[in-house]
Amino acid sequence: MSWLSYLLPFGKSRRRRRAHALEPAPDFELSPRGTGSALRDAGFPHFSGSASDLTRRPSNKGSDSIRLRLREAFTPSQPVSDTRKFAGRKELLRTLIRSIEDQQLHVVLYGDRGIGKTSLLHVLEELSRKARYIVRYTSCGEGSDFSDVFRAIASDIPLLFHADYDPTADAIEQGGTLSKLLPTGMLSVSQVSEMFSKVSGTRILIILDEFDRTDFEKFRRPVAELIKNLSDRSIRVQLVIAGVASNLTELIAHIPSIRRNIIGLPLPIMEKNEVRELIKIGEAVSGLKFAAEALEDITMVASGSPYLASLLGQHAGLIAAERGATEVAAQDVSLAVDRTLYEVKLRVSPQSLFFIESLTALHADEHMGELAHAALVHSGRIAQEDVAAAFKTAAPAGSEARRAIEHLIEPIPNDPTGAYHFMEEGAGLYLWMSLAAERLHVTTPAPKESVSV
Numbered sequence: 457m458s459w460l461s462y463l464l465p466f467g468k469s470r471r472r473r474r475a476h477a478l479e480p481a482p483d484f485e486l487s488p489r490g491t492g493s494a495l496r497d498a499g500f501p502h503f504s505g506s507a508s509d510l511t512r513r514p515s516n517k518g519s520d521s522i523r524l525r526l527r528e529a530f531t532p533s534q535p536v537s538d539t540r541k542f543a544g545r546k547e548l549l550r551t552l553i554r555s556i557e558d559q560q561l562h563v564v565l566y567g568d569r570g571i572g573k574t575s576l577l578h579v580l581e582e583l584s585r586k587a588r589y590i591v592r593y594t595s596c597g598e599g600s601d602f603s604d605v606f607r608a609i610a611s612d613i614p615l616l617f618h619a620d621y622d623p624t625a626d627a628i629e630q631g632g633t634l635s636k637l638l639p640t641g642m643l644s645v646s647q648v649s650e651m652f653s654k655v656s657g658t659r660i661l662i663i664l665d666e667f668d669r670t671d672f673e674k675f676r677r678p679v680a681e682l683i684k685n686l687s688d689r690s691i692r693v694q695l696v697i698a699g700v701a702s703n704l705t706e707l708i709a710h711i712p713s714i715r716r717n718i719i720g721l722p723l724p725i726m727e728k729n730e731v732r733e734l735i736k737i738g739e740a741v742s743g744l745k746f747a748a749e750a751l752e753d754i755t756m757v758a759s760g761s762p763y764l765a766s767l768l769g770q771h772a773g774l775i776a777a778e779r780g781a782t783e784v785a786a787q788d789v790s791l792a793v794d795r796t797l798y799e800v801k802l803r804v805s806p807q808s809l810f811f812i813e814s815l816t817a818l819h820a821d822e823h824m825g826e827l828a829h830a831a832l833v834h835s836g837r838i839a840q841e842d843v844a845a846a847f848k849t850a851a852p853a854g855s856e857a858r859r860a861i862e863h864l865i866e867p868i869p870n871d872p873t874g875a876y877h878f879m880e881e882g883a884g885l886y887l888w889m890s891l892a893a894e895r896l897h898v899t900t901p902a903p904k905e906s907v908s909v
Contacts (some may be wrong), residue, residue: 522743522777529741530770532763535574542579543737543762544730545572548721552580552696555719556661557587562683562694564708566701567723568835569881570763573698576723577663580696584661590617593663600670602678603643609662610635610651619656645678649685652693660693667707668699680708687717702835725760725833734762738769744776749786757793757892759832764796771795790896797889800882808883811860812890820853820860827865828887831878838865840874 529541536542555561565573577593584591592609615621615632622628627636637651652660670676679695686693701707704720726734732755735746746754750772758765771792776784801809815824823846830838843865850857864883865876878884 523774525742526738526744526770526773526777529738530766530773532767532770535578536572537575537578537582539579539582541737541741542575543734544726545576545723548723549576549579549583552576552721553583555721556584556694556696559719560694562687562714562718563696564704564718564720565696565698565723566704566707566720568702569700570761571723571725571835572762573723574665575762577665577696577698581661581663588658590658590660591663592660593665596664596666596670596675598669598671600675602645602648602675603641605664605675606643606648606682607635607638610638610648613655613660617655617658617660619654645681645685648682649689649691652686652691653689655692658692661696662693663696663698665698667697668701676708680714683708683717684714687714702837722835726758726762726765727760728755731755731758731760731762731765734765735769738766738773742773744773744782744784746772746784747786750784750789753786753789753896757789757889757896759829759888761832767796768792786896790893793889793893793896797886797893800886800889804882804886805880808864808880809886811863812883812887814860815850815857818850818853818857818860820850820857823849824861824864824887825891827876828878828884828891831884832888836877836881836884837868837871838876838878840876843876 552563552565555563565576567573581591581593590613592612594605594609596605611633613634615625615628615634615636616623618634618637634651637654638647664679667676667679679697683695685691686695697707699707703722704718708714708718732751735751735754739745746769754765754768754772758768768789772784772788775788775791775795776782779788781788804812812824823842827838827842827846830842846861847858850861864878864880866879868875868877
């Protein structure tokens with residue numbers, strides 16, 4: 457069954473839009489003591505555990521322990537750093553390691569947000585350290601400065617690995633680092649290259665994450681020049697760069713002479729079997745089992761996004777635990793989609809929400825689900841022909857529908873194929889989750905009674 461045939465033919469059920477708002481708390485009177493138990497008895501929201509729960513290992517019994525283990529099993533808001541919890545991407549990881557170890561190339565890893573770049577980098581960092589590389593991971597930002605970043609990196613590399621220093625030298629005994637060799641003030645690419653040229657007895661791997669957020673002149677261009685210097689002089693230092701982009705050129709300055717020294721690796725969406733592996737790992741860690749239908753629904757809705765798969769797995773598991781179940785049912789996934797939809801909606805601007813609801817009211821949103829799916833599985837890109845089909849479908853609704861679509865998507869600047877993208881990143885995800893919620897509520901039966909834990 458295809459994604460679109462699964463999610464798009466909603467018929468009249470799509471028009472029954474449900475309010476995705478939190479249910480209001482029931483009226484109640486505070487007891488004279490004003491105790492917390494009085495609030496709990498009245499249905500007032502409360503934490504299910506304490507802050508100290510997060511610092512201890514969960515036991516193997518009780519619903520509270522399941523909640524704790526679910527927080528370890530699925531971490532949608534944090535990257536995976538433990539190889540035991542890393543799902544899929546094995547072939548890409550092999551290619552990444554071969555590129556670094558055998559070909560001694562610099563690597564540029566690129567892809568859409570939430571696709572798993574940082575998790576892959578953390579796993580690479582762990583594997584590299586086990587192979588005795590000196591690894592320095594840096595998360596870049598708008599204010600990243602070439603001098604500051606590489607001075608900080610140098611301060612983490614012991615002088616022990618400098619060819620001009622004897623292992624018994626006082627500077628080494630005193631914990632000296634390569635930063636001792638750098639002049640004060642702004643650093644040039646040549647100075648940093650010269651410092652690294654003396655590295656001996658090891659190899660250094662520098663990981664620069666969130667590279668797309670940095671300034672071109674202050675950071676990206678000098679890094680590109682550094683790559684050229686390191687390669688030309690066969691220096692034992694390699695860079696792994698990662699960022700949000702649809703191609704290599706968007707991240708690295710166009711310097712033809714470095715193209716033979718770098719490899720660009722796109723990070724695609726996960727295959728269905730990789731999403732299932734992610735959920736299966738979550739099963740093993742949490743102790744909850746996911747029913748076959750629940751697993752299939754998560755795989756369908758996640759649409760290859762590790763972020764969505766992890767988020768839905770966590771929400772569905774918590775919902776099952778709340779009703780005392782040992783197995784996650786399809787209905788739990790349906791409610792998890794509702795929770796996710798509510799969270800996504802909070803991140804979408806009122807303007808985008810207005811135009812999405814306008815299309816729904818005009819019955820002109822039939823093709824928007826396809827556009828949302830295309831954006832999700834193609835790093836935010838929507839083919840020109842798909843956009844043309846959406847406009848054609850919306851034509852009977854008149855100019856208002858066309859205007860709404862034009863306020864949600866726009867052509868990608870300088871794209872050779874004329875592709876489009878959503879102006880607001882969350883708008884496409886909200887459309888996709890809205891359609892999934894409608895479909896799952898129509899087809900999903902209520903869960904069977906479960907044995908309490």
